[in-house]
Amino acid sequence: MSQPGPSAITRLIELMAKLPGLGPRSARRAVLTLVKRRERLLVPLAQAMADLAESVSLCSVCGNADVTDPCAICADPKRSKKAICVVQDVADLWALERAAVFAGQYHVLGGVLSPLDGVGPDDLGLPRLVARAHSEEVQEVILALGATVDGQTTAHYVAAELAEAGVRITTLAQGVPVGGELDFLDDGTILAALTARKDV
Template sequence: MSDKRIAGPEIERLIQLLAKVPGLGPRSARRAALHMIKKKEQLMAPLAAALTEASEKVTVCSICGNVDTVDPCSICSDPRRDPSLLIVVEDVSDLWALERASVMNARYHVLGGTLSPLDGVGPDDLNIKSLVDRVAAGGITELILAVNATVEGQTTAHYITDQLADFDVRITRLAHGVPVGGELDYLDEGTLSAALRARTQF
Protein backbone atom coordinates (compact mmCIF):
# COMPACT_ATOMS: atom_id res chain seq x y z
CA MET A 1 0.00 0.00 0.00
CA SER A 2 1.32 3.44 -0.92
CA ASP A 3 2.13 6.04 1.75
CA LYS A 4 1.79 8.84 -0.82
CA ARG A 5 0.18 11.96 0.59
CA ILE A 6 -3.01 13.17 -1.04
CA ALA A 7 -3.16 16.53 0.76
CA GLY A 8 -1.23 18.90 3.01
CA PRO A 9 -0.17 17.90 6.53
CA GLU A 10 -3.06 19.83 8.15
CA ILE A 11 -5.66 17.94 6.14
CA GLU A 12 -3.85 14.63 6.71
CA ARG A 13 -3.91 15.31 10.46
CA LEU A 14 -7.63 16.04 10.31
CA ILE A 15 -8.23 12.74 8.50
CA GLN A 16 -6.07 10.80 10.97
CA LEU A 17 -7.92 12.27 13.96
CA LEU A 18 -11.35 11.63 12.41
CA ALA A 19 -10.31 8.02 11.73
CA LYS A 20 -9.93 7.53 15.50
CA VAL A 21 -13.63 8.26 16.06
CA PRO A 22 -15.62 5.01 16.60
CA GLY A 23 -17.49 4.09 13.46
CA LEU A 24 -15.17 6.03 11.17
CA GLY A 25 -12.46 4.14 9.33
CA PRO A 26 -9.82 5.74 7.09
CA ARG A 27 -12.14 5.90 4.07
CA SER A 28 -15.07 7.38 6.02
CA ALA A 29 -12.70 9.83 7.69
CA ARG A 30 -11.48 11.04 4.28
CA ARG A 31 -15.07 11.53 3.12
CA ALA A 32 -15.98 13.40 6.32
CA ALA A 33 -12.90 15.62 6.08
CA LEU A 34 -13.60 16.45 2.44
CA HIS A 35 -17.23 17.27 3.25
CA MET A 36 -16.15 19.60 6.07
CA ILE A 37 -13.59 21.31 3.83
CA LYS A 38 -16.24 21.88 1.14
CA LYS A 39 -18.58 23.33 3.80
CA LYS A 40 -15.84 25.23 5.61
CA GLU A 41 -17.90 28.27 6.63
CA GLN A 42 -21.15 26.43 7.44
CA LEU A 43 -19.63 23.36 9.09
CA MET A 44 -15.91 23.36 9.82
CA ALA A 45 -15.66 26.70 11.65
CA PRO A 46 -18.73 26.06 13.90
CA LEU A 47 -17.53 22.49 14.56
CA ALA A 48 -14.07 23.72 15.57
CA ALA A 49 -15.66 26.26 17.92
CA ALA A 50 -17.97 23.63 19.41
CA LEU A 51 -15.06 21.23 19.96
CA THR A 52 -13.02 23.94 21.68
CA GLU A 53 -15.92 24.91 23.93
CA ALA A 54 -16.69 21.28 24.78
CA SER A 55 -13.02 20.62 25.56
CA GLU A 56 -12.97 23.54 27.99
CA LYS A 57 -16.34 23.03 29.67
CA VAL A 58 -17.19 19.31 29.68
CA THR A 59 -16.55 17.60 33.01
CA VAL A 60 -17.35 14.30 34.72
CA CYS A 61 -20.06 14.37 37.38
CA SER A 62 -18.55 13.68 40.80
CA ILE A 63 -21.72 11.86 41.91
CA CYS A 64 -22.76 9.59 39.04
CA GLY A 65 -19.96 9.70 36.43
CA ASN A 66 -22.07 11.26 33.67
CA VAL A 67 -20.49 13.89 31.41
CA ASP A 68 -21.95 17.39 31.43
CA THR A 69 -20.88 21.01 31.61
CA VAL A 70 -21.85 21.27 35.29
CA ASP A 71 -20.96 19.24 38.39
CA PRO A 72 -23.19 17.75 39.75
CA CYS A 73 -24.69 16.99 36.34
CA SER A 74 -28.15 18.12 35.30
CA ILE A 75 -29.61 14.67 36.04
CA CYS A 76 -28.22 14.46 39.59
CA SER A 77 -29.34 18.02 40.37
CA ASP A 78 -32.84 17.60 38.90
CA PRO A 79 -35.32 17.65 41.84
CA ARG A 80 -37.96 15.91 39.68
CA ARG A 81 -35.87 12.73 39.58
CA ASP A 82 -36.83 9.90 41.93
CA PRO A 83 -33.86 9.65 44.34
CA SER A 84 -34.96 6.18 45.50
CA LEU A 85 -34.35 4.63 42.04
CA LEU A 86 -30.78 4.19 40.83
CA ILE A 87 -29.94 2.74 37.41
CA VAL A 88 -26.41 1.32 37.10
CA VAL A 89 -24.90 1.41 33.60
CA GLU A 90 -21.54 0.46 32.13
CA ASP A 91 -20.88 3.63 30.17
CA VAL A 92 -22.23 7.13 29.54
CA SER A 93 -23.50 5.97 26.13
CA ASP A 94 -25.80 3.51 27.95
CA LEU A 95 -27.10 6.33 30.16
CA TRP A 96 -27.85 8.43 27.07
CA ALA A 97 -29.64 5.49 25.41
CA LEU A 98 -31.90 5.01 28.45
CA GLU A 99 -32.59 8.74 28.62
CA ARG A 100 -33.62 8.74 24.95
CA ALA A 101 -36.11 5.98 25.75
CA SER A 102 -37.60 8.21 28.51
CA VAL A 103 -38.90 5.18 30.40
CA MET A 104 -37.90 5.97 33.99
CA ASN A 105 -37.42 9.20 35.86
CA ALA A 106 -34.54 7.81 37.92
CA ARG A 107 -30.95 8.72 38.70
CA TYR A 108 -27.88 6.92 37.39
CA HIS A 109 -24.49 5.54 38.29
CA VAL A 110 -21.87 5.03 35.56
CA LEU A 111 -19.41 2.21 36.30
CA GLY A 112 -16.94 3.19 33.60
CA GLY A 113 -16.73 -0.33 32.15
CA THR A 114 -17.01 -3.92 33.33
CA LEU A 115 -14.87 -6.34 35.29
CA SER A 116 -12.48 -8.11 32.94
CA PRO A 117 -9.54 -9.93 34.58
CA LEU A 118 -8.10 -10.86 31.18
CA ASP A 119 -7.86 -7.15 30.32
CA GLY A 120 -6.58 -6.25 33.78
CA VAL A 121 -9.80 -4.45 34.81
CA GLY A 122 -10.59 -5.08 38.47
CA PRO A 123 -13.07 -3.58 40.97
CA ASP A 124 -10.71 -0.71 41.82
CA ASP A 125 -10.68 0.36 38.15
CA LEU A 126 -14.44 0.91 38.13
CA ASN A 127 -16.79 3.21 40.05
CA ILE A 128 -18.02 0.40 42.30
CA LYS A 129 -16.85 1.78 45.66
CA SER A 130 -18.66 5.07 45.02
CA LEU A 131 -21.78 3.05 44.14
CA VAL A 132 -21.61 1.17 47.45
CA ASP A 133 -21.10 4.51 49.23
CA ARG A 134 -24.22 5.94 47.55
CA VAL A 135 -26.31 2.97 48.66
CA ALA A 136 -24.82 3.08 52.16
CA ALA A 137 -25.81 6.76 52.48
CA GLY A 138 -29.45 5.64 52.39
CA GLY A 139 -32.51 6.72 50.44
CA ILE A 140 -32.10 4.24 47.58
CA THR A 141 -34.78 1.52 47.64
CA GLU A 142 -34.18 -0.06 44.23
CA LEU A 143 -31.00 -0.49 42.22
CA ILE A 144 -31.52 -1.47 38.57
CA LEU A 145 -28.52 -3.21 36.98
CA ALA A 146 -28.70 -2.10 33.35
CA VAL A 147 -25.49 -3.79 32.23
CA ASN A 148 -24.97 -5.56 28.92
CA ALA A 149 -25.86 -9.24 28.59
CA THR A 150 -22.22 -10.22 28.12
CA VAL A 151 -20.05 -12.45 30.30
CA GLU A 152 -18.24 -9.37 31.63
CA GLY A 153 -21.51 -7.52 32.22
CA GLN A 154 -23.06 -10.39 34.15
CA THR A 155 -19.86 -10.95 36.15
CA THR A 156 -19.92 -7.27 37.12
CA ALA A 157 -23.61 -7.51 38.06
CA HIS A 158 -22.94 -10.50 40.34
CA TYR A 159 -20.00 -8.73 41.97
CA ILE A 160 -22.10 -5.63 42.67
CA THR A 161 -24.90 -7.78 44.09
CA ASP A 162 -22.40 -9.42 46.46
CA GLN A 163 -21.04 -6.03 47.55
CA LEU A 164 -24.55 -4.80 48.38
CA ALA A 165 -25.75 -7.98 50.12
CA ASP A 166 -25.79 -6.33 53.57
CA PHE A 167 -27.91 -3.36 52.50
CA ASP A 168 -31.69 -3.13 52.49
CA VAL A 169 -32.02 -2.39 48.78
CA ARG A 170 -33.96 -4.25 46.09
CA ILE A 171 -31.67 -5.21 43.21
CA THR A 172 -33.24 -5.82 39.80
CA ARG A 173 -31.91 -6.19 36.27
CA LEU A 174 -33.14 -5.50 32.78
CA ALA A 175 -35.20 -8.25 31.18
CA HIS A 176 -33.38 -10.06 28.40
CA GLY A 177 -35.20 -11.63 25.50
CA VAL A 178 -37.00 -11.01 22.24
CA PRO A 179 -36.60 -7.40 21.07
CA VAL A 180 -39.62 -5.40 19.94
CA GLY A 181 -40.19 -6.25 16.29
CA GLY A 182 -37.85 -9.23 16.49
CA GLU A 183 -38.48 -12.49 14.64
CA LEU A 184 -37.71 -15.74 16.46
CA ASP A 185 -35.97 -17.28 13.46
CA TYR A 186 -33.26 -14.60 13.56
CA LEU A 187 -32.51 -14.79 17.28
CA ASP A 188 -29.65 -16.73 18.84
CA GLU A 189 -30.23 -19.56 21.32
CA GLY A 190 -29.10 -17.50 24.32
CA THR A 191 -31.63 -14.75 23.58
CA LEU A 192 -34.43 -17.27 23.08
CA SER A 193 -33.54 -19.05 26.31
CA ALA A 194 -33.54 -15.77 28.25
CA ALA A 195 -36.87 -14.78 26.69
CA LEU A 196 -38.48 -18.05 27.79
CA ARG A 197 -37.14 -17.75 31.33
CA ALA A 198 -38.40 -14.14 31.57
CA ARG A 199 -41.84 -14.92 30.13
CA THR A 200 -44.77 -12.89 31.47
CA GLN A 201 -48.55 -13.28 31.77
CA PHE A 202 -50.35 -12.55 28.48
Protein backbone atom coordinates in the same frame (compact mmCIF):
# COMPACT_ATOMS: atom_id res chain seq x y z
CA MET B 1 -0.60 4.63 2.49
CA SER B 2 0.63 8.14 3.17
CA GLN B 3 -1.46 11.20 2.49
CA PRO B 4 -0.08 13.79 0.10
CA GLY B 5 -0.87 17.42 0.56
CA PRO B 6 -0.30 20.10 3.16
CA SER B 7 0.29 19.16 6.77
CA ALA B 8 -2.85 20.95 8.06
CA ILE B 9 -5.03 18.62 5.98
CA THR B 10 -2.93 15.53 6.71
CA ARG B 11 -3.00 16.18 10.45
CA LEU B 12 -6.80 16.55 10.52
CA ILE B 13 -7.21 13.34 8.52
CA GLU B 14 -4.96 11.46 10.95
CA LEU B 15 -6.94 12.73 13.97
CA MET B 16 -10.35 12.05 12.38
CA ALA B 17 -9.23 8.49 11.55
CA LYS B 18 -8.94 7.83 15.30
CA LEU B 19 -12.68 8.27 15.83
CA PRO B 20 -14.75 5.09 16.11
CA GLY B 21 -16.45 4.22 12.83
CA LEU B 22 -13.97 6.18 10.71
CA GLY B 23 -10.91 4.71 8.99
CA PRO B 24 -8.26 6.46 6.86
CA ARG B 25 -10.48 6.40 3.78
CA SER B 26 -13.66 7.72 5.38
CA ALA B 27 -11.59 10.27 7.35
CA ARG B 28 -10.29 11.60 4.01
CA ARG B 29 -13.85 11.85 2.70
CA ALA B 30 -14.99 13.63 5.86
CA VAL B 31 -12.12 16.13 5.72
CA LEU B 32 -12.77 16.79 2.04
CA THR B 33 -16.39 17.59 2.91
CA LEU B 34 -15.14 19.91 5.66
CA VAL B 35 -12.80 21.71 3.22
CA LYS B 36 -15.65 22.19 0.74
CA ARG B 37 -18.11 23.38 3.38
CA ARG B 38 -15.77 25.54 5.40
CA GLU B 39 -18.22 28.20 6.58
CA ARG B 40 -21.20 25.94 7.17
CA LEU B 41 -19.50 22.90 8.70
CA LEU B 42 -15.75 23.22 9.39
CA VAL B 43 -15.88 26.51 11.32
CA PRO B 44 -18.95 25.57 13.45
CA LEU B 45 -17.47 22.12 14.15
CA ALA B 46 -14.12 23.57 15.29
CA GLN B 47 -16.01 25.98 17.54
CA ALA B 48 -18.33 23.27 18.94
CA MET B 49 -15.33 21.06 19.76
CA ALA B 50 -13.47 23.91 21.45
CA ASP B 51 -16.62 24.76 23.46
CA LEU B 52 -17.05 21.16 24.53
CA ALA B 53 -13.38 20.71 25.41
CA GLU B 54 -13.64 23.74 27.67
CA SER B 55 -16.87 22.82 29.39
CA VAL B 56 -17.34 19.04 29.58
CA SER B 57 -16.34 16.83 32.48
CA LEU B 58 -17.45 13.58 34.09
CA CYS B 59 -19.91 13.99 36.98
CA SER B 60 -18.17 13.23 40.28
CA VAL B 61 -21.36 11.62 41.61
CA CYS B 62 -22.57 9.35 38.80
CA GLY B 63 -19.89 9.49 36.06
CA ASN B 64 -22.17 11.05 33.42
CA ALA B 65 -20.58 13.43 30.87
CA ASP B 66 -21.93 16.95 31.32
CA VAL B 67 -20.94 20.60 31.41
CA THR B 68 -21.78 20.89 35.12
CA ASP B 69 -20.60 18.86 38.13
CA PRO B 70 -22.78 17.36 39.58
CA CYS B 71 -24.48 16.69 36.24
CA ALA B 72 -27.96 17.93 35.33
CA ILE B 73 -29.47 14.54 36.17
CA CYS B 74 -27.89 14.34 39.65
CA ALA B 75 -28.82 17.99 40.31
CA ASP B 76 -32.42 17.67 39.12
CA PRO B 77 -34.68 17.95 42.22
CA LYS B 78 -37.61 16.41 40.31
CA ARG B 79 -35.85 13.07 39.83
CA SER B 80 -36.38 10.35 42.41
CA LYS B 81 -33.50 9.54 44.76
CA LYS B 82 -34.98 6.12 45.55
CA ALA B 83 -33.47 4.17 42.65
CA ILE B 84 -29.98 4.06 41.14
CA CYS B 85 -29.65 2.58 37.66
CA VAL B 86 -26.17 1.09 37.06
CA VAL B 87 -25.05 1.29 33.42
CA GLN B 88 -21.81 0.34 31.69
CA ASP B 89 -21.29 3.50 29.67
CA VAL B 90 -22.52 7.07 29.15
CA ALA B 91 -23.99 5.88 25.83
CA ASP B 92 -26.24 3.48 27.76
CA LEU B 93 -27.34 6.34 30.04
CA TRP B 94 -28.21 8.38 26.94
CA ALA B 95 -30.17 5.43 25.52
CA LEU B 96 -32.24 5.20 28.72
CA GLU B 97 -32.78 8.98 28.77
CA ARG B 98 -33.91 8.92 25.12
CA ALA B 99 -36.45 6.25 26.00
CA ALA B 100 -37.58 8.56 28.87
CA VAL B 101 -38.71 5.60 30.97
CA PHE B 102 -36.57 6.11 34.08
CA ALA B 103 -36.62 9.16 36.35
CA GLY B 104 -34.15 8.13 39.07
CA GLN B 105 -30.40 8.42 39.52
CA TYR B 106 -27.60 6.76 37.55
CA HIS B 107 -24.21 5.25 38.18
CA VAL B 108 -21.95 4.96 35.13
CA LEU B 109 -19.33 2.24 35.56
CA GLY B 110 -17.32 3.34 32.55
CA GLY B 111 -16.58 -0.28 31.64
CA VAL B 112 -16.94 -3.84 32.86
CA LEU B 113 -14.72 -5.88 35.17
CA SER B 114 -11.88 -7.37 33.16
CA PRO B 115 -8.94 -8.80 35.16
CA LEU B 116 -7.05 -9.48 31.92
CA ASP B 117 -7.25 -5.79 30.93
CA GLY B 118 -6.48 -4.70 34.49
CA VAL B 119 -9.95 -3.24 35.10
CA GLY B 120 -10.81 -3.76 38.77
CA PRO B 121 -13.64 -2.64 41.11
CA ASP B 122 -11.93 0.67 41.91
CA ASP B 123 -11.73 1.62 38.22
CA LEU B 124 -15.51 1.24 37.95
CA GLY B 125 -16.18 3.46 40.97
CA LEU B 126 -17.75 0.54 42.86
CA PRO B 127 -16.79 1.82 46.36
CA ARG B 128 -18.57 5.07 45.41
CA LEU B 129 -21.66 3.12 44.30
CA VAL B 130 -21.68 1.07 47.53
CA ALA B 131 -21.48 4.29 49.56
CA ARG B 132 -24.39 5.77 47.58
CA ALA B 133 -26.45 2.59 48.03
CA HIS B 134 -25.98 2.84 51.81
CA SER B 135 -27.66 6.27 51.80
CA GLU B 136 -31.04 6.24 53.53
CA GLU B 137 -32.97 7.48 50.51
CA VAL B 138 -31.88 4.69 48.15
CA GLN B 139 -34.25 1.72 48.07
CA GLU B 140 -33.35 -0.02 44.81
CA VAL B 141 -30.33 -0.54 42.55
CA ILE B 142 -31.18 -1.57 38.98
CA LEU B 143 -28.35 -3.36 37.17
CA ALA B 144 -28.91 -2.30 33.54
CA LEU B 145 -25.79 -3.97 32.15
CA GLY B 146 -25.45 -5.65 28.77
CA ALA B 147 -26.56 -9.27 28.40
CA THR B 148 -22.99 -10.28 27.53
CA VAL B 149 -20.68 -12.56 29.54
CA ASP B 150 -18.63 -9.57 30.77
CA GLY B 151 -21.74 -7.54 31.55
CA GLN B 152 -23.38 -10.38 33.50
CA THR B 153 -20.16 -11.19 35.38
CA THR B 154 -19.92 -7.55 36.41
CA ALA B 155 -23.61 -7.53 37.40
CA HIS B 156 -23.05 -10.56 39.69
CA TYR B 157 -20.02 -8.88 41.28
CA VAL B 158 -21.87 -5.59 41.83
CA ALA B 159 -24.84 -7.47 43.31
CA ALA B 160 -22.52 -9.26 45.77
CA GLU B 161 -20.88 -5.96 46.78
CA LEU B 162 -24.29 -4.42 47.44
CA ALA B 163 -25.63 -7.40 49.42
CA GLU B 164 -25.16 -5.66 52.77
CA ALA B 165 -26.51 -2.27 51.71
CA GLY B 166 -30.08 -3.31 52.48
CA VAL B 167 -31.46 -2.30 49.09
CA ARG B 168 -33.51 -4.19 46.54
CA ILE B 169 -31.27 -5.28 43.65
CA THR B 170 -32.90 -5.88 40.26
CA THR B 171 -31.79 -6.47 36.68
CA LEU B 172 -33.47 -5.80 33.33
CA ALA B 173 -35.85 -8.50 32.08
CA GLN B 174 -34.60 -10.74 29.29
CA GLY B 175 -36.87 -11.99 26.53
CA VAL B 176 -38.24 -11.33 23.07
CA PRO B 177 -37.50 -7.72 21.95
CA VAL B 178 -40.60 -5.66 21.09
CA GLY B 179 -41.21 -6.12 17.36
CA GLY B 180 -38.93 -9.16 17.30
CA GLU B 181 -39.80 -12.32 15.37
CA LEU B 182 -38.98 -15.69 16.94
CA ASP B 183 -37.49 -16.90 13.66
CA PHE B 184 -34.69 -14.33 13.95
CA LEU B 185 -33.86 -14.79 17.63
CA ASP B 186 -30.86 -16.70 18.91
CA ASP B 187 -31.32 -19.82 21.04
CA GLY B 188 -30.21 -18.07 24.23
CA THR B 189 -32.89 -15.38 23.93
CA ILE B 190 -35.61 -17.96 23.19
CA LEU B 191 -34.49 -20.00 26.23
CA ALA B 192 -34.54 -16.87 28.44
CA ALA B 193 -37.97 -15.83 27.16
CA LEU B 194 -39.39 -19.34 27.67
CA THR B 195 -37.88 -19.73 31.14
CA ALA B 196 -39.28 -16.37 32.26
CA ARG B 197 -42.72 -17.04 30.69
CA LYS B 198 -45.72 -15.38 32.34
CA ASP B 199 -49.37 -16.24 32.84
CA VAL B 200 -51.64 -14.42 30.41
